[in-house]
Amino acid sequence: MILTVTLNPALDVTYGVGALIPGSTHRIRDVGVRAGGKGINVARVLAGFALPVRATGFLGGVTSDQITALLGQSTVEVCFVPIAAETRRTVVVSDGVAATGFWEPGPAVSAGEWRAFVAGYPGLLDGVEVVVLAGSLPPGVPDDAYAGLTTTARSAGARVILDTAGPALRAGLRAGPEVVKPNRGELEEVTGQAAPTPRQALGAARLLRNDTGTAVVATLGGDGLIASTMDGDWRAALPAALPGNPTGAGDACVAALAAGLLRARPWSELLADAVAWSAAAATAPTAGTVDPGCAHRLRPSVVVAAI
Numbered sequence: 529m530i531l532t533v534t535l536n537p538a539l540d541v542t543y544g545v546g547a548l549i550p551g552s553t554h555r556i557r558d559v560g561v562r563a564g565g566k567g568i569n570v571a572r573v574l575a576g577f578a579l580p581v582r583a584t585g586f587l588g589g590v591t592s593d594q595i596t597a598l599l600g601q602s603t604v605e606v607c608f609v610p611i612a613a614e615t616r617r618t619v620v621v622s623d624g625v626a627a628t629g630f631w632e633p634g635p636a637v638s639a640g641e642w643r644a645f646v647a648g649y650p651g652l653l654d655g656v657e658v659v660v661l662a663g664s665l666p667p668g669v670p671d672d673a674y675a676g677l678t679t680t681a682r683s684a685g686a687r688v689i690l691d692t693a694g695p696a697l698r699a700g701l702r703a704g705p706e707v708v709k710p711n712r713g714e715l716e717e718v719t720g721q722a723a724p725t726p727r728q729a730l731g732a733a734r735l736l737r738n739d740t741g742t743a744v745v746a747t748l749g750g751d752g753l754i755a756s757t758m759d760g761d762w763r764a765a766l767p768a769a770l771p772g773n774p775t776g777a778g779d780a781c782v783a784a785l786a787a788g789l790l791r792a793r794p795w796s797e798l799l800a801d802a803v804a805w806s807a808a809a810a811t812a813p814t815a816g817t818v819d820p821g822c823a824h825r826l827r828p829s830v831v832v833a834a835i
Protein backbone atom coordinates (compact mmCIF):
# COMPACT_ATOMS: atom_id res chain seq x y z
CA MET A 529 0.00 0.00 0.00
CA ILE A 530 1.15 3.54 -0.84
CA LEU A 531 0.00 6.52 1.28
CA THR A 532 0.00 9.98 -0.31
CA VAL A 533 -0.18 13.08 1.90
CA THR A 534 -1.66 16.30 0.46
CA LEU A 535 -1.85 18.94 3.19
CA ASN A 536 -2.90 21.68 0.74
CA PRO A 537 -5.21 20.06 -1.84
CA ALA A 538 -7.24 21.99 -4.39
CA LEU A 539 -10.19 21.65 -6.69
CA ASP A 540 -8.52 22.22 -10.07
CA VAL A 541 -10.83 24.02 -12.49
CA THR A 542 -9.82 24.47 -16.13
CA TYR A 543 -11.71 26.91 -18.38
CA GLY A 544 -11.29 26.61 -22.13
CA VAL A 545 -11.75 29.93 -23.97
CA GLY A 546 -11.25 31.07 -27.58
CA ALA A 547 -8.83 33.81 -26.58
CA LEU A 548 -7.94 35.32 -23.19
CA ILE A 549 -8.31 39.10 -23.31
CA PRO A 550 -7.71 41.04 -20.04
CA GLY A 551 -10.51 43.48 -19.27
CA SER A 552 -13.14 41.61 -21.29
CA THR A 553 -15.87 39.09 -20.44
CA HIS A 554 -15.30 35.53 -21.62
CA ARG A 555 -17.77 32.80 -22.50
CA ILE A 556 -16.27 29.52 -21.32
CA ARG A 557 -16.25 26.85 -24.04
CA ASP A 558 -15.61 23.92 -21.74
CA VAL A 559 -15.10 23.40 -18.02
CA GLY A 560 -12.86 20.70 -16.54
CA VAL A 561 -12.96 19.93 -12.81
CA ARG A 562 -10.51 17.61 -11.03
CA ALA A 563 -9.37 16.81 -7.52
CA GLY A 564 -5.88 18.29 -7.28
CA GLY A 565 -2.88 18.99 -5.14
CA LYS A 566 0.34 17.06 -5.72
CA GLY A 567 -0.29 14.04 -3.47
CA ILE A 568 -3.81 13.60 -4.88
CA ASN A 569 -2.41 13.74 -8.43
CA VAL A 570 0.13 11.06 -7.48
CA ALA A 571 -2.62 8.90 -5.95
CA ARG A 572 -4.79 9.17 -9.06
CA VAL A 573 -1.90 8.13 -11.34
CA LEU A 574 -1.12 5.13 -9.09
CA ALA A 575 -4.78 4.07 -9.07
CA GLY A 576 -4.71 4.25 -12.89
CA PHE A 577 -1.96 1.62 -12.80
CA ALA A 578 -4.13 -0.51 -10.46
CA LEU A 579 -1.79 0.03 -7.49
CA PRO A 580 -3.23 0.12 -3.96
CA VAL A 581 -3.21 3.71 -2.72
CA ARG A 582 -4.61 5.67 0.23
CA ALA A 583 -4.80 9.49 0.20
CA THR A 584 -4.80 11.77 3.23
CA GLY A 585 -4.42 15.46 4.07
CA PHE A 586 -6.85 18.23 4.95
CA LEU A 587 -10.21 19.02 3.35
CA GLY A 588 -12.77 21.68 4.28
CA GLY A 589 -16.02 23.30 3.13
CA VAL A 590 -18.05 22.57 0.01
CA THR A 591 -14.89 22.07 -2.05
CA SER A 592 -14.17 19.15 0.27
CA ASP A 593 -17.40 17.41 -0.82
CA GLN A 594 -16.55 17.89 -4.51
CA ILE A 595 -13.02 16.53 -4.09
CA THR A 596 -14.25 13.55 -2.07
CA ALA A 597 -16.91 12.78 -4.73
CA LEU A 598 -14.37 13.04 -7.56
CA LEU A 599 -11.90 10.76 -5.76
CA GLY A 600 -14.78 8.38 -5.07
CA GLN A 601 -14.85 7.63 -8.81
CA SER A 602 -11.37 6.07 -8.49
CA THR A 603 -10.02 3.21 -6.37
CA VAL A 604 -8.13 5.66 -4.13
CA GLU A 605 -8.93 5.04 -0.45
CA VAL A 606 -9.90 8.51 0.86
CA CYS A 607 -8.88 9.36 4.47
CA PHE A 608 -8.80 13.16 4.86
CA VAL A 609 -8.96 15.13 8.11
CA PRO A 610 -11.72 17.80 8.14
CA ILE A 611 -10.90 21.48 8.67
CA ALA A 612 -13.21 24.45 9.27
CA ALA A 613 -11.83 26.63 6.44
CA GLU A 614 -12.63 26.13 2.76
CA THR A 615 -10.23 24.07 0.63
CA ARG A 616 -8.82 26.23 -2.17
CA ARG A 617 -9.56 26.12 -5.87
CA THR A 618 -7.11 26.67 -8.67
CA VAL A 619 -8.39 28.06 -11.95
CA VAL A 620 -6.51 27.67 -15.23
CA VAL A 621 -7.75 29.55 -18.28
CA SER A 622 -6.53 27.90 -21.46
CA ASP A 623 -6.94 29.34 -24.96
CA GLY A 624 -5.29 26.34 -26.57
CA VAL A 625 -1.97 28.19 -26.89
CA ALA A 626 -1.19 29.41 -23.40
CA ALA A 627 -2.51 28.55 -19.93
CA THR A 628 -3.04 31.31 -17.34
CA GLY A 629 -3.33 30.19 -13.70
CA PHE A 630 -5.17 31.70 -10.73
CA TRP A 631 -4.28 30.06 -7.40
CA GLU A 632 -6.51 30.77 -4.40
CA PRO A 633 -4.57 30.94 -1.13
CA GLY A 634 -4.61 27.75 0.93
CA PRO A 635 -7.06 27.63 3.87
CA ALA A 636 -5.74 28.35 7.37
CA VAL A 637 -5.26 25.19 9.41
CA SER A 638 -5.68 25.64 13.16
CA ALA A 639 -3.23 24.26 15.73
CA GLY A 640 -5.91 21.79 16.86
CA GLU A 641 -6.53 20.57 13.30
CA TRP A 642 -2.79 20.03 12.75
CA ARG A 643 -2.62 18.11 16.08
CA ALA A 644 -5.58 15.95 14.96
CA PHE A 645 -3.75 15.12 11.73
CA VAL A 646 -0.55 14.19 13.56
CA ALA A 647 -2.54 12.05 16.03
CA GLY A 648 -4.34 10.11 13.27
CA TYR A 649 -1.32 9.70 10.97
CA PRO A 650 0.25 6.59 12.60
CA GLY A 651 -3.06 4.74 12.10
CA LEU A 652 -2.99 5.59 8.37
CA LEU A 653 0.46 3.96 8.09
CA ASP A 654 -1.02 0.54 8.81
CA GLY A 655 0.01 -1.77 5.94
CA VAL A 656 1.84 1.07 4.17
CA GLU A 657 5.23 0.41 2.55
CA VAL A 658 5.73 3.77 0.80
CA VAL A 659 4.68 7.29 1.85
CA VAL A 660 4.58 10.23 -0.60
CA LEU A 661 4.73 13.68 1.00
CA ALA A 662 3.97 16.18 -1.74
CA GLY A 663 3.16 19.81 -2.34
CA SER A 664 3.02 23.05 -0.43
CA LEU A 665 2.01 23.52 3.21
CA PRO A 666 -1.15 25.52 3.97
CA PRO A 667 -0.99 28.47 6.40
CA GLY A 668 -0.87 27.24 10.02
CA VAL A 669 1.09 24.06 9.30
CA PRO A 670 4.70 24.40 10.54
CA ASP A 671 7.63 24.37 8.08
CA ASP A 672 8.98 21.18 9.69
CA ALA A 673 5.69 19.28 9.12
CA TYR A 674 7.24 16.93 6.55
CA ALA A 675 10.19 16.25 8.86
CA GLY A 676 7.87 14.96 11.59
CA LEU A 677 5.78 12.93 9.13
CA THR A 678 8.98 11.45 7.65
CA THR A 679 10.30 10.43 11.08
CA THR A 680 7.00 8.77 12.05
CA ALA A 681 6.76 6.93 8.71
CA ARG A 682 10.36 5.71 8.95
CA SER A 683 9.85 4.37 12.47
CA ALA A 684 6.78 2.51 11.19
CA GLY A 685 9.05 0.88 8.58
CA ALA A 686 7.77 2.84 5.55
CA ARG A 687 9.96 4.39 2.85
CA VAL A 688 9.42 8.10 2.20
CA ILE A 689 9.45 10.16 -1.02
CA LEU A 690 9.41 13.95 -0.55
CA ASP A 691 8.34 16.41 -3.29
CA THR A 692 8.09 19.97 -2.09
CA ALA A 693 9.96 23.27 -2.22
CA GLY A 694 11.54 26.03 -0.13
CA PRO A 695 11.58 25.86 3.69
CA ALA A 696 9.34 22.74 3.77
CA LEU A 697 11.90 20.94 1.57
CA ARG A 698 14.90 22.09 3.59
CA ALA A 699 13.31 21.11 6.91
CA GLY A 700 11.93 17.82 5.54
CA LEU A 701 15.37 16.73 4.28
CA ARG A 702 16.73 16.85 7.83
CA ALA A 703 14.53 13.85 8.76
CA GLY A 704 16.14 11.65 6.07
CA PRO A 705 13.47 10.73 3.51
CA GLU A 706 14.66 7.97 1.17
CA VAL A 707 14.08 9.93 -2.07
CA VAL A 708 13.57 13.60 -2.86
CA LYS A 709 12.17 14.77 -6.24
CA PRO A 710 13.02 18.39 -6.99
CA ASN A 711 12.55 19.90 -10.43
CA ARG A 712 15.35 22.04 -11.85
CA GLY A 713 14.27 25.24 -10.07
CA GLU A 714 13.75 23.50 -6.72
CA LEU A 715 17.17 21.81 -7.01
CA GLU A 716 18.85 25.14 -7.76
CA GLU A 717 17.03 26.82 -4.89
CA VAL A 718 17.85 24.19 -2.27
CA THR A 719 21.52 23.80 -3.28
CA GLY A 720 22.29 27.37 -4.35
CA GLN A 721 23.87 25.89 -7.54
CA ALA A 722 22.88 26.87 -11.08
CA ALA A 723 21.83 23.74 -13.01
CA PRO A 724 21.05 24.80 -16.59
CA THR A 725 22.46 21.56 -18.07
CA PRO A 726 21.90 17.92 -17.05
CA ARG A 727 25.62 17.69 -16.12
CA GLN A 728 25.35 20.69 -13.78
CA ALA A 729 22.09 19.33 -12.37
CA LEU A 730 23.88 16.07 -11.57
CA GLY A 731 26.62 18.03 -9.79
CA ALA A 732 24.00 19.79 -7.66
CA ALA A 733 22.15 16.51 -7.00
CA ARG A 734 25.39 14.83 -5.84
CA LEU A 735 26.03 17.73 -3.49
CA LEU A 736 22.53 17.43 -2.03
CA ARG A 737 22.78 13.65 -1.65
CA ASN A 738 26.16 13.91 0.07
CA ASP A 739 24.79 16.53 2.45
CA THR A 740 21.59 14.66 3.31
CA GLY A 741 22.04 10.93 2.58
CA THR A 742 18.78 11.13 0.58
CA ALA A 743 18.66 9.85 -3.01
CA VAL A 744 18.00 12.78 -5.34
CA VAL A 745 15.90 12.33 -8.50
CA ALA A 746 15.84 15.72 -10.23
CA THR A 747 13.44 16.19 -13.14
CA LEU A 748 14.55 18.47 -15.96
CA GLY A 749 11.36 18.89 -18.03
CA GLY A 750 11.88 17.74 -21.63
CA ASP A 751 15.50 16.79 -20.74
CA GLY A 752 14.23 13.87 -18.63
CA LEU A 753 15.85 13.34 -15.25
CA ILE A 754 19.11 12.74 -13.44
CA ALA A 755 19.50 10.73 -10.25
CA SER A 756 22.16 10.53 -7.59
CA THR A 757 21.68 7.52 -5.28
CA MET A 758 23.69 5.35 -2.88
CA ASP A 759 23.85 2.73 -5.67
CA GLY A 760 25.10 5.04 -8.41
CA ASP A 761 24.19 7.98 -10.61
CA TRP A 762 22.04 7.91 -13.73
CA ARG A 763 20.61 10.03 -16.49
CA ALA A 764 17.31 8.91 -18.04
CA ALA A 765 15.53 10.60 -20.94
CA LEU A 766 13.69 10.11 -24.19
CA PRO A 767 15.77 10.82 -27.30
CA ALA A 768 13.90 14.15 -27.70
CA ALA A 769 11.35 16.23 -25.79
CA LEU A 770 7.73 15.73 -26.85
CA PRO A 771 5.21 18.50 -27.52
CA GLY A 772 2.63 18.81 -24.76
CA ASN A 773 1.74 20.33 -21.41
CA PRO A 774 4.26 19.46 -18.66
CA THR A 775 1.97 20.55 -15.77
CA GLY A 776 1.63 17.56 -13.45
CA ALA A 777 4.33 15.55 -15.24
CA GLY A 778 6.43 15.77 -12.08
CA ASP A 779 3.59 14.17 -10.11
CA ALA A 780 3.50 11.27 -12.59
CA CYS A 781 7.24 10.89 -12.06
CA VAL A 782 6.72 10.72 -8.28
CA ALA A 783 3.99 8.11 -8.79
CA ALA A 784 6.43 5.95 -10.78
CA LEU A 785 9.08 6.33 -8.07
CA ALA A 786 6.56 5.21 -5.44
CA ALA A 787 5.50 2.23 -7.57
CA GLY A 788 9.16 1.31 -8.10
CA LEU A 789 9.93 1.40 -4.37
CA LEU A 790 6.82 -0.65 -3.65
CA ARG A 791 7.89 -3.34 -6.14
CA ALA A 792 11.60 -3.10 -5.13
CA ARG A 793 12.63 -2.37 -8.73
CA PRO A 794 16.34 -1.64 -9.45
CA TRP A 795 17.11 2.05 -9.99
CA SER A 796 17.73 1.79 -13.75
CA GLU A 797 14.28 0.22 -14.32
CA LEU A 798 12.51 2.51 -11.91
CA LEU A 799 14.00 5.65 -13.51
CA ALA A 800 13.04 4.45 -17.00
CA ASP A 801 9.46 3.96 -15.76
CA ALA A 802 9.57 7.45 -14.22
CA VAL A 803 10.51 9.01 -17.59
CA ALA A 804 7.87 6.98 -19.47
CA TRP A 805 5.05 7.75 -17.01
CA SER A 806 5.91 11.47 -16.84
CA ALA A 807 6.35 11.82 -20.61
CA ALA A 808 2.93 10.16 -21.00
CA ALA A 809 1.56 12.82 -18.62
CA ALA A 810 3.23 15.63 -20.58
CA THR A 811 1.62 14.48 -23.84
CA ALA A 812 -1.82 13.63 -22.41
CA PRO A 813 -4.84 15.59 -23.69
CA THR A 814 -5.69 16.48 -20.04
CA ALA A 815 -2.65 17.79 -18.16
CA GLY A 816 -1.24 15.41 -15.56
CA THR A 817 -3.29 12.35 -16.51
CA VAL A 818 -1.40 9.20 -17.47
CA ASP A 819 -2.69 6.60 -19.91
CA PRO A 820 -0.87 3.38 -18.87
CA GLY A 821 -0.95 2.22 -22.51
CA CYS A 822 0.86 5.40 -23.61
CA ALA A 823 3.48 5.00 -20.82
CA HIS A 824 3.97 1.39 -21.92
CA ARG A 825 4.51 2.44 -25.57
CA LEU A 826 7.04 5.15 -24.63
CA ARG A 827 8.99 2.92 -22.22
CA PRO A 828 11.26 1.11 -24.80
CA SER A 829 12.45 4.49 -26.16
CA VAL A 830 13.76 5.68 -22.77
CA VAL A 831 17.56 5.76 -22.64
CA VAL A 832 19.06 5.17 -19.18
CA ALA A 833 22.80 5.73 -18.77
CA ALA A 834 24.86 5.11 -15.64
CA ILE A 835 27.21 8.04 -15.07
Ligand SMILES: Nc1ncnc2c1ncn2[C@@H]1O[C@H](COP(=O)(O)OP(=O)(O)OP(=O)(O)O)[C@@H](O)[C@H]1O
Nearest residue numbers: 711747748749750752770774776777778779806807
Ligand atom coordinates in the same frame (compact mmCIF):
# COMPACT_ATOMS: atom_id res chain seq x y z
N1 LIG B 1 8.15 18.04 -23.09
C1 LIG B 1 8.37 16.88 -22.49
N2 LIG B 1 8.64 15.77 -23.21
C2 LIG B 1 8.88 14.59 -22.62
N3 LIG B 1 8.89 14.41 -21.29
C3 LIG B 1 8.63 15.47 -20.51
C4 LIG B 1 8.37 16.77 -21.07
N4 LIG B 1 8.15 17.62 -20.03
C5 LIG B 1 8.29 16.90 -18.91
N5 LIG B 1 8.58 15.62 -19.18
C6 LIG B 1 8.80 14.51 -18.22
O1 LIG B 1 8.23 14.88 -17.00
C7 LIG B 1 9.20 14.87 -15.96
C8 LIG B 1 8.86 15.93 -14.94
O2 LIG B 1 8.85 17.17 -15.56
P1 LIG B 1 9.23 18.54 -14.78
O3 LIG B 1 10.68 18.59 -14.51
O4 LIG B 1 8.61 19.63 -15.59
O5 LIG B 1 8.46 18.30 -13.40
P2 LIG B 1 7.84 19.33 -12.31
O6 LIG B 1 8.31 20.71 -12.58
O7 LIG B 1 8.08 18.74 -10.99
O8 LIG B 1 6.30 19.20 -12.69
P3 LIG B 1 4.99 19.42 -11.76
O9 LIG B 1 5.46 19.78 -10.39
O10 LIG B 1 4.21 20.47 -12.46
O11 LIG B 1 4.26 18.11 -11.79
C9 LIG B 1 10.53 15.02 -16.67
O12 LIG B 1 11.56 14.43 -15.92
C10 LIG B 1 10.28 14.30 -17.99
O13 LIG B 1 10.51 12.90 -17.83
Ligand SMILES: [Mg+2]
Nearest residue numbers: 691711778779
Ligand atom coordinates in the same frame (compact mmCIF):
# COMPACT_ATOMS: atom_id res chain seq x y z
MG1 LIG C 1 6.99 19.19 -9.23
